[in-house]
Amino acid sequence: MGRRIDYYDDPQAPKANSIVPSANVIVVNDEGDILLIRRSDNDNWALPGGGMDLGESLPETAIRETAEETGIRAEVTGLVGIYTDPRHVILYTSNNEVRQEFSVVFTARPVGGKPTPSDESTEVRWVPPAEVGALPMDRSMRMRVDRYFMAPEDVHLG
Template identity: 70%
Template sequence: MGRRIDYYDDPNAPQANSLVPSVNVVVENDRGEILLIRRTDNDNWALPGGAIDLGESLTQAAVRETKEETGIDCEITGLVGIYTDPKHVMHYTSNDEVRQEFSIVLTARPIGGNLTKSSESRDVCWISPIEASSQTMDRSMHLRLSHYLNDMDSPVIN
């Protein structure tokens, strides 16, 4: 499996060669814990999510990606924001794809399933918001999580 390398405002970053709409999901359980995965491609903690496939809606992709990466079924409940900062690029070394950030972050509640690792998630866990904020993750994921935890009055659009 290839690696994913995130760059932010780095003059040495490779030039973006693709733009792929994707989704991340903040799933919060009734104990106030957040669902996180530890990615296999860069070992960072992250919200579950991934690319939106042709033929599926944003919410279908969010539910599918959450289930695939965590084993948890969820119901979408809201929007945190839309993140399209061209200073953030992700280099996928397996195919030399360099994506410009384009992620829509949704909120959800769990409705079933069991925590299950996948080929994309080395670890899967429910974690308190304070612990979640202190995990090793890319700056963009920290930003998305902080926007959710700070209960913004309206969705973030950047």
């Protein structure tokens, strides 16, 4: 498996060669904990999510990716924000794809399943808000999570 390398406003970053609509999901349980994965491609903690497939809506992408990466079935409940900063690019070393950021972040609630790692996640767990800040996380993912915690009912554009 290749690696994922995020670049932000870096003059040494490779130039983007693709753009893929993607969804990330903040799944919140009844205790207020959020579902996080430890990514297998960069070892950082992140929200579940991924690229949209032909024939599905972006909320369907959010539900599918959450189930694939975490084992948790979820129901979308809201929108956190839309993130399309062209200064953020992601290199996938397996195929040299360099994506320009295009991520829509949803909120969701769990409706079934149990936290289960996948090929894309080495660890899956419910994390109390007070513990999220101590986890290693890419700058862009941290920004999404922090914005949710600052105003969980607001929509953010970034």
